[in-house]
Amino acid sequence: MDYREAGVNIEAGRAFVEQIRKNVESTFRKEVIGGLGGFGGYFEIPSGYKQPVLVSGTDGVGTKLKIAHTLDRHDTVGIDLVAMCVNDVLTSGAEPLFFLDYLATGKLYPQQLAQVVAGIAEGCRLSGCALLGGETAEMPGFYGSGEYDLAGFCVGIAEKSQLLDGTKVQLGDVAIGLASKGVHSNGYSLVRKIIETKGYSWDFCPDELEGKSLGEVLLTPTRIYVKPILEAMQSGLDIHGMAHITGGGIPENLPRCLNSNQSIRVRYNSWSVLPIFQWLAKEGEVTQEVMYDTFNMGIGFVVIVSPDTVKTALNWFTSQSIEAYVIGEVIEGNRQVEFYFDD
Known part of the structure; x- marks a missing residue:
C-alpha cells in the first residue's frame, strides 16, 4: 500500500500550493522576506517604532462552515477567518502585519479549497496584512469528504506607549457602535438549530430579508474594521478603547476594554437591529436577553472616545461608509454592561 491508497494525495497537495501561489503573493507587504513554500515565513519588523510590541491573535470560523459546505459556496469563509483575527488584534491599537492559516480536510479538492484561500487572501488585502504562509492537512477518516475546518x-x-489596555478609558467616555454586516461568525449553532427545527431550507427567502435567501444573508462575511480605524488613529482621532463584538455579544465583549472600576450603560434602541436578527428571534422564540448574549445584533465593533471627540468620530466612519451610532457611556461599576431603554 501507499499513502494515496490511505487517502492522502501528495501530488494534489503540491499542485494546490501552486494553484494558490498567485493569490497568496498578492498580499505580500514590503517587509516579507522570501516566498511561499519554506518551513517558515520571514517578516522584517517595520521601521519607525521606538518600543515595538507584537500582538497576536487566533480564531476560527465555527459552524458557519456547515452552511458553506451545504451550499457548496466557499469564497467568503476565508474573509471571515481573517476578520475574526485581525479585528481582535486591532482592539489593542495594533496594525496587523501577517497572517497564517491552518486548513484541514478529509479529502483535498483543489478547486474548493482554492476558493477558501482566495477568500483568505481577500481578507488579508482588506486588512493590509500579508498572508505569510499556512498548512493544508489532508486527514481521511477524520473529516468527511468535502468537509474542512479552518483556523487562523x-x-x-x-x-508600547500607545497600546490600548483600558487605562485610557475615562468615566463619561462615549461608546460608538460600528455596524456589522450581519451575523458575522458567531452564534451559528443557534442559527442552525432554529432553521433546522423549523424545517426551512437555506434557499428560503423570508419577507424580512427583502428577496435575499437565508443562505445568502448568513454567508455574508464578517466586516473588517482595520483600515478605517487605523487611518482614523493616524489622522489624530483619539480612541481610548475598542471592542470586537463576537461570541457573547455586547455583554461579554464590551467590558473587556474597560478599567476594573468601570462599567458601561448601553441604550437598547440607539441603533437599527438588522432584519436577520429580528427574524431569528421570532422564529426561534428567542428572548431578548439570549439574543444579546449570543449575537452582535447589528454592532460589530465599538470604539470608546471622549465626549468632545464624538462628532468627529461619527463623521469619519460615515465618510468610510460605515454606519456609526452613539450607543452608551462609561460609568462607575465592575466591568459590566447595563442595558436601558431611552425614555
Missing part, C-alpha cells in the same frame, strides 16, 4: 493566526504591531 495573526500578528500585529503597536508602539
Whole structure:
C-alpha cells in the first residue's frame, strides 16, 4: 500500500500550493522576506517604532462552515477567518502585519479549497496584512469528504506607549457602535438549530430579508474594521478603547476594554437591529436577553472616545461608509454592561 491508497494525495497537495501561489503573493507587504513554500515565513519588523510590541491573535470560523459546505459556496469563509483575527488584534491599537492559516480536510479538492484561500487572501488585502504562509492537512477518516475546518493566526504591531489596555478609558467616555454586516461568525449553532427545527431550507427567502435567501444573508462575511480605524488613529482621532463584538455579544465583549472600576450603560434602541436578527428571534422564540448574549445584533465593533471627540468620530466612519451610532457611556461599576431603554 501507499499513502494515496490511505487517502492522502501528495501530488494534489503540491499542485494546490501552486494553484494558490498567485493569490497568496498578492498580499505580500514590503517587509516579507522570501516566498511561499519554506518551513517558515520571514517578516522584517517595520521601521519607525521606538518600543515595538507584537500582538497576536487566533480564531476560527465555527459552524458557519456547515452552511458553506451545504451550499457548496466557499469564497467568503476565508474573509471571515481573517476578520475574526485581525479585528481582535486591532482592539489593542495594533496594525496587523501577517497572517497564517491552518486548513484541514478529509479529502483535498483543489478547486474548493482554492476558493477558501482566495477568500483568505481577500481578507488579508482588506486588512493590509500579508498572508505569510499556512498548512493544508489532508486527514481521511477524520473529516468527511468535502468537509474542512479552518483556523487562523495573526500578528500585529503597536508602539508600547500607545497600546490600548483600558487605562485610557475615562468615566463619561462615549461608546460608538460600528455596524456589522450581519451575523458575522458567531452564534451559528443557534442559527442552525432554529432553521433546522423549523424545517426551512437555506434557499428560503423570508419577507424580512427583502428577496435575499437565508443562505445568502448568513454567508455574508464578517466586516473588517482595520483600515478605517487605523487611518482614523493616524489622522489624530483619539480612541481610548475598542471592542470586537463576537461570541457573547455586547455583554461579554464590551467590558473587556474597560478599567476594573468601570462599567458601561448601553441604550437598547440607539441603533437599527438588522432584519436577520429580528427574524431569528421570532422564529426561534428567542428572548431578548439570549439574543444579546449570543449575537452582535447589528454592532460589530465599538470604539470608546471622549465626549468632545464624538462628532468627529461619527463623521469619519460615515465618510468610510460605515454606519456609526452613539450607543452608551462609561460609568462607575465592575466591568459590566447595563442595558436601558431611552425614555
